[in-house]
Amino acid sequence: MAKRRISRSSKMRLTFFGTLSIIAIFYFLFSLLFNVYTIYDLTNDKQNLQNSLLKLQEEAEELKTDIEKFNDPEYLADYAREHYYYTKKDEYVIKMDEIEETDELIDTLNLNINKKYIILGLSLFMVIFFIYILKKGRKRKKKGRK
Numbered sequence: 001m002a003k004r005r006i007s008r009s010s011k012m013r014l015t016f017f018g019t020l021s022i023i024a025i026f027y028f029l030f031s032l033l034f035n036v037y038t039i040y041d042l043t044n045d046k047q048n049l050q051n052s053l054l055k056l057q058e059e060a061e062e063l064k065t066d067i068e069k070f071n072d073p074e075y076l077a078d079y080a081r082e083h084y085y086y087t088k089k090d091e092y093v094i095k096m097d098e099i100e101e102t103d104e105l106i107d108t109l110n111l112n113i114n115k116k117y118i119i120l121g122l123s124l125f126m127v128i129f130f131i132y133i134l135k136k137g138r139k140r141k142k143k144g145r146k
C-alpha cells in the first residue's frame with residue numbers, strides 16, 4: 001500500500017482548524033458546565049429564600065398574635081412580671097439562673113467532641129489495619145522466597 005502524502009499546507013490547515021475546534025469544544029463545555037453550576041446555585045438560593053420567606057411569614061403571624069395578646073392588660077402584666085421583674089404591692093422577685101441554656105450548650109459541645117473522637121478512632125483503626133495488611137503481605141513474600 002502506498003502511503004498517501006499530505007502537503008504542508010494541508011497539515012497547517014489541519015493543525016489550525018484542529019486546535020481551533022478543540023478550543024471551541026473546550027469553551028462550549030466550560031460554558032455549559034458553568035451555566036449548569038449557576039442554575040444549580042440559583043436553584044439552591046431560591047429554595048433557601050423560599051424557606052426563609054416561610055419562616056418570616058410564620059414569625060409575622062406570631063407577632064400579630066403577640067400584638068393581640070398585648071392588648072389584654074392581664075397578659076401585659078404577666079409578661080412584664082416574667083420578663084422585666086415587674087411586681088405588685090408586697091411582691092418580691094427572686095432571680096434564678098437559667099441552667100437549661102448552659103446544659104444545652106454543654107450537650108452540644110460534648111456531641112462535637114464525641115464526633116471528633118469517633119473520627120480519630122476510625123482513622124487510627126484504618127491506619128493500623130493498613131499497616132497490618134502491609135506486614136502480612138511482606139511475610140507472604142518472604143515465605144515465598146524461601
